[in-house]
Amino acid sequence: MRKDNRDIRDRLMWRLVALMLIVLVAWLVILLFQQVGEREAAEEELASLQAELEARPDTPETPARPVGLGLSTFGLRQLEQAGLDDPETALIEDLKARPELVPEEGVLGGTHYFVAEEMAVLNDHWVYAVFEDGHVRGAAIFAFEVDADGTIEWEPVLSRIDD
Known part of the structure; x- marks a missing residue:
């Protein structure tokens, strides 16, 4: 068992x-x-x-533009009435074509030019522009006024060479 x-x-x-x-x-x-x-x-x-x-x-x-930058509706209308069809583009192109307005001297015989991709219309009065000459870079703020015939007058307000 x-x-x-x-x-x-x-x-x-x-x-x-x-x-x-x-x-x-x-x-x-x-x-x-x-x-x-x-x-x-x-x-x-x-x-x-x-x-x-x-x-x-x-x-x-394209990165979003910070609020408050660019032409106001009023400023846009005034510039269009002065003969600028696309005011922001016209301002940047006009300044880009005037490298002699850069308020800094070139280094080692370099000639300053504006870097179009780094230019911006700040408001109805000022444009920010980056410039370089192949040796140094800098930035400047330019005041502008547009005559009734569409002529743009520029005045450098502030500039700085990057270290």
Whole structure:
């Protein structure tokens, strides 16, 4: 009888071990399917983001102009009446064409010129302009007035050479 009890206990123990292995394998399979599902969801999201990125234009966004910079509506209207079709562009182009207005001397025989990408109309009276001569850079603020015939008069107000 003892041998029978021992055989029963051994068989019961083996069945318990087999059941535990089945439960463990089932649990691992469930985890695997969850990871596969999460991976598929991540791949779908990645494909969606790539499609959105490809749909965007290639040109970089221009940085937003700080509030309060630029011509006022009144100033814009006055400059248009004076004959400037696109006042901001006209002001920058006119100043850019006059490098002799840079209030600093060139270094080592260099001749100053304005860096158009770094020029901005600050308001109805002033323009900020970066200049360089190949050796040094600087910046200046210019006051402007536009005559009734559209002629732009410039006066340097403040300038500084970068160290």
